[in-house]
Every structure is written in structure tokens, then in C-alpha cells.
Amino acid sequence: EPEVTQTPSHQVTQxxxxxxxxxxxxxxxxxxxxxxxxxxxxxxxxxxxxxxxISEKSEIFDDQFSVERPDGSNFTLKIRSTxxxxxxMYFCASxxxxxxxxxxxxxxxxxxx
Amino acid sequence: xxxxxxxxxxxxxxxxxxxxxxxxxxxxxxxxxxxxRQLPSQGPEYVIHGLTSNVNNRMASLAIxxxxxxxxxxxxxxxxxxxxxxYCILETGANxxxxxxxxxxxxxP
Numbered sequence: 342e343p344e345v346t347q348t349p350s351h352q353v354t355q356x357x358x359x360x361x362x363x364x365x366x367x368x369x370x371x372x373x374x375x376x377x378x379x380x381x382x383x384x385x386x387x388x389x390x391x392x393x394x395i396s397e398k399s400e401i402f403d404d405q406f407s408v409e410r411p412d413g414s415n416f417t418l419k420i421r422s423t424x425x426x427x428x429x430m431y432f433c434a435s436x437x438x439x440x441x442x443x444x445x446x447x448x449x450x451x452x453x454x
Numbered sequence: 455x456x457x458x459x460x461x462x463x464x465x466x467x468x469x470x471x472x473x474x475x476x477x478x479x480x481x482x483x484x485x486x487x488x489x490x491r492q493l494p495s496q497g498p499e500y501v502i503h504g505l506t507s508n509v510n511n512r513m514a515s516l517a518i519x520x521x522x523x524x525x526x527x528x529x530x531x532x533x534x535x536x537x538x539x540x541y542c543i544l545e546t547g548a549n550x551x552x553x554x555x556x557x558x559x560x561x562x563p
Binding site: 364373374376383384385386387396397430432436441442444445446447448449 | 486488490491492496497498499500524543545549550551552553555556
């Protein structure tokens with residue numbers, strides 16, 4: 342069964358450093374998403390991406406965040422200057438046209454120290 | 455965000471059916487009803503979705519009330535591997551999913 346692949350599975354970074362979280366969505370999917378989950382809290386929507394542009398973003402997705410689909414297969418989330426409160430699991434998801442189910446990756450655990 | 459209401463937790467005995475309820479009284483005519491689950495330390499997993507009619511797949515069944523203001527996810531025979539947090543989510547016109555706190559299902563051997 343096709344999978345959404347996320348790398349790395351765990352990243353530790355110093356506060357103020359830039360991080361890039363990588364995702365390879367399912368190859369024929371057209372809609373891409375990032376979510377995050379702070380430990381013990383609910384899954385929060387960050388951003389949706391379609392046709393090479395952001396469709397919608399949440400209040401969490403401020404100027405420190407950006408997304409990119411650089412080469413038609415990868416979908417990345419960049420955090421420009423990490424803060425302690427950015428520590429969370431980050432999930433990438435993708436969806437094909439005409440089918441409403443999302444496929445999520447297994448996540449990247451980001452720890453900011 | 456379109457709102458859903460679910461019980462915080464439920465328990466089921468192994469190999470018995472489980473009915474997980476969800477209320478969504480503010481649902482609009484074009485909102486799809488989605489169910490996802492999240493096993494411990496994993497990403498959310500699609501379970502089932504529907505619009506008006508009841509739906510069945512290999513994982514579960516979705517029963518949607520005639521007025522669409524509530525729905526029930528049915529696991530026909532709960533196994534220990536079904537222990538997870540189950541989320542009922544409305545997909546609105548923007549096609550984004552907004553997760554609530556879900557129902558934590560405990561399966562008792």
C-alpha cells in the first residue's frame with residue numbers, strides 16, 4: 342500500500358536554528374498538508390498546499406514557517422528560527438483527487454533545546 | 455472550524471462490537487464526515503468517510519443519521535490493535551481537516 346514517507350524520524354535542534362522537515366507524499370496525490378501535535382495535545386492543522394501554492398494556513402503558520410515542493414516529489418516544511426514551543430510531532434499528509442481520505446506519514450519528532 | 459462532539463473515552467471487550475458516537479449538529483449540506491484513528495506513537499490513520507449514506511469498508515462501518523447531525527463508527531469485532539484515539543471530523547468546503555480531542559478507545563482482553 343502506498344505510503345507517505347517522512348524524514349528524519351527524530352530531529353534535535355538548538356533554539357534559533359533553522360530546520361527542514363521532509364516528506365515524500367504518495368506519487369499521484371495532488372493535495373499536501375502539514376499538521377503538528379504537541380505532546381499530549383490534539384493534532385493541529387498548519388497548512389494545506391495545492392497546485393504549487395498554499396491553499397490555507399492556520400494562525401500557527403506564521404512568518405517563521407514556509408513550505409515548498411521543490412522537485413515534484415518532496416514536500417518540505419521549514420522553520421526559520423526554532424523556538425522551544427515548536428517542539429512537537431510534525432505530520433505530513435497527502436490526498437488524491439476525488440478521494441477524500443488523507444494519508445498521513447508517521448511523523449517527525451522535533452525537539453528544540 | 456466545523457464542530458464535532460465525542461465522548462472522551464470508551465471501553466470495549468475484545469471481540470465485541472464497538473459503537474463510537476459523534477454529534478455534529480452544525481453540519482452543512484456539503485460537509486463530509488470523516489473518521490480517523492491514531493494508535494500510540496503513530497500518525498493519524500484514515501478509517502472511513504461518508505456524506506449521506508451508510509458506508510462499509512474493510513476496517514469499519516459508518517452509520518449516518520437521516521438528518522446528518524450525528525454519526526456512529528462501528529467496529530464489528532474489537533481487537534487489542536483497535537485501541538486508539540478515534541477522531542470524528544467534518545471536512546468542509548475548504549477540504550481541510552480539523553481534529554478535535556477524539557475518543558480514546560480501550561479494548562479489554
